[in-house]
Amino acid sequence: MAELPDGGFATVSEISQIASAPGTVEQRAGAVLDALHRLVPFQAAVIYLLDPDRRAAVPVVSRGYDRAVSEYLTSPANTEEIELLGLTRNHAALRLRDLPVPVERVRGWVEHLRPAGFREGLGVGLFTPEGRHLGILGLNTDTERHPTEAARDLIAILAPSIAKAVDPTRSLAGMARIINPALAGILLTRAGSTLPLTGLPGHPLLDAGSTVLAVAARQLTAGGGYGSFLCPGAAHDPANSHVRITMLACPPETPQYVAAVVLLSPPGDLYGLTGRELEILGLIVEGWSNRRIAAALFIAERTVAAHVEHVLAKLGASTRTLAAVRAFRLGLFVPLALAVV
Structure with a gap:
């Protein structure tokens, strides 16, 4: 030497x-x-x-x-x-x-x-x-x-x-550890491209230009630096037909070109909500009426009303507004852009 x-x-x-x-x-x-x-x-x-x-x-x-x-x-x-x-x-x-x-x-x-x-x-x-x-x-x-x-x-x-x-990704990888167990993750830049996140693999749902990342960017802004939602049809296990997408805004000391950490993980507790109810919750979060939901999903308005009643009961909410607030806070909804309609 x-x-x-x-x-x-x-x-x-x-x-x-x-x-x-x-x-x-x-x-x-x-x-x-x-x-x-x-x-x-x-x-x-x-x-x-x-x-x-x-x-x-x-x-x-x-x-x-x-x-x-x-x-x-x-x-x-x-x-x-x-x-x-x-x-x-x-x-x-x-x-x-x-x-x-x-x-x-x-x-x-x-x-x-x-x-x-x-x-x-x-x-x-x-x-x-x-x-x-x-x-x-x-x-x-x-x-x-x-x-x-x-x-x-x-x-x-x-x-x-x-x-x-x-x-700069070192601290971001540490942030990702709070989501347990994250299955995949990426760094989202402000221009919409992606970078690898140390310690986690990527995933097709998190590829640059995907609908999931477009929704994540919008939800992150609305959520004030944190957000979560469900994506259907992405899990191989029929018992878990959804995966959870979580977004964490980057801290101020991170270089400005890095906007957020986006993670993919198991769905967690769904409060007994069915796939259809999660879709309807997403539309309730968007402020849609029963009539509009029925037209979009090609089902009867009375069927939508029954679903909404079940949703309120499962979330322990007395009103649609309260259900929407809880769904958004808990990430218990499928955004419209990802709904299977």
């Missing part, structure tokens, strides 16, 4: 602790830079995450760059250059002298970083354990003596721990 650089053991220990520490992503990212500064005496550094919708860099922490350089680092041009240099695919740390192309062909260096007084630098891609690219750690120095080869190699080894420290 190669000898560690000066301060190497202390840096490894500190970053390992930071990766598991509480606090916000920004706090952990700042602590990572503090620890790395003892390994590499950099004049500027940045950790940014990649917004998958806009393909843009979202800085988590940035130090030492002037306004012009900072604007370039978050520009589409820099994102494209980072991809061309392989840092979104390659897990190795690269100094300027290690790049696979001559430095004079690196626009960011020629037009921005070198004129700002930097003489060397290092970049390393940050990836989740599943291999999804999260973002980039970049360091710049005013001397060609740093980063050393030993420091570069150690930072490459530390990159997974640094990624863990700044991964």
